[in-house]
Amino acid sequence: MAKLPSFKLLMGFEAAARLGSFSRAADELCLSQSAISHQILQLETQLAQPLFLRVGRGVELTVAGEVLLRSVQRSLSVLAGGLAQIDTYLDPGLVVIVAPAALLQGWLQPRLAALQAAIPELCLVLSVDESARYIDEVDVDLLISQRPLQQAGVQDHTWLSDEWVAVVSPQRMPELQALPVHQHHQVIGLISLEADFQNDGPSHQFRQQLAAFRRRRIYDDVRLQLDAVCRGDGMAYVLRRQASEYLQTGQLLILPDYPRLAAAPWILSSVAGAPRAEIVRQVRDFLLQAGELEAT
CATH class of the missing domain: 1.10.10.10 (Winged helix-like DNA-binding domain superfamily/Winged helix DNA-binding domain)
Structure with a gap:
C-alpha cells in the first residue's frame, strides 16, 4: 500500500x-x-x-x-x-438506550415526555441495534430485551411482564363479533411475523385455534405488522407491550374470545452498582418505577 x-x-x-x-x-x-x-x-x-x-x-x-x-x-x-x-x-446529559424498535415505538415513546420533564437536562440516544449485547463496551447504558445479558458486572432487572394478545382494528371488530369464533376465518385472515412460527406462544395457536385462518401477510418487522392490522388488513397475535400505544389510542382492539398467552418478560440491563454517571441512574430508576407501576 x-x-x-x-x-x-x-x-x-x-x-x-x-x-x-x-x-x-x-x-x-x-x-x-x-x-x-x-x-x-x-x-x-x-x-x-x-x-x-x-x-x-x-x-x-x-x-x-x-x-x-x-x-x-x-x-x-x-x-x-x-x-x-x-x-x-460529550454531552453530560447523554444516555444511550438500546431496545427493539417496536417496544421503543409502542411503549417507551409515549412516556418520553414524562421522562424528559423529570430530567430536563437529559439527551437520549435511542438505538434499535439489537446486535448490541454489551453494556458500556459499545457505548450502551441501558439495554432492553427479552433475554438477560448474563454479563459480568451487569445487573439484569426483570422489568415488564408481557403477553401475546389477538388484535384487530375497530372497523373489523363488528363483523367478528357478529359471528361465532369458529367462523372468524371466513371473513378475516392473519397478519403474521416470520418469527411467530418459532415463538412458543403464537406458534401453538397457529397450529391449533388459528389453523383454519388464511395467512394474508407475513412480515419480518412488527411495526409493519401492527400498521397492517390498524389498516384493517387482518388480525394478528402480538406482544401487548409492543402494541401498547395502539391499544391505548383505540387504533387496535383485543379480541376477547382468543386466549392471552404468557410471554417472556422484558429485561432491563444496566451496570451493576454505580453507573458511569448519575443521570444514567436517574433514567434507569424512572424506567424501573414505570414498570412497577404497570405491574400494580
Missing part, C-alpha cells in the same frame, strides 16, 4: 482546489502563498502527478487533481461527521 500524504498537504491541496487560487488558500489557512506552493509541490512530487495547471492568475485541476479532490472531500466529510458525533457524546 502506497504511503499516504500528510494531512497538512491534503488540506492545502483541498483549499487551493476548492478556491481556485493558491493565494486565497493561503489566506484561508493563515499561511503564506509560498508555503501553499511548497505544499502542492511536495504533494505532486510524492504522487508523481501534476495536480494543477496555471490559468491566468488562478489554477485549474488536472484530471488527477479532480480525482484526488473528490476523494479528499469525501474523507473530510466523514471526518467532520465523526467529530460532530464525538461532540454529541
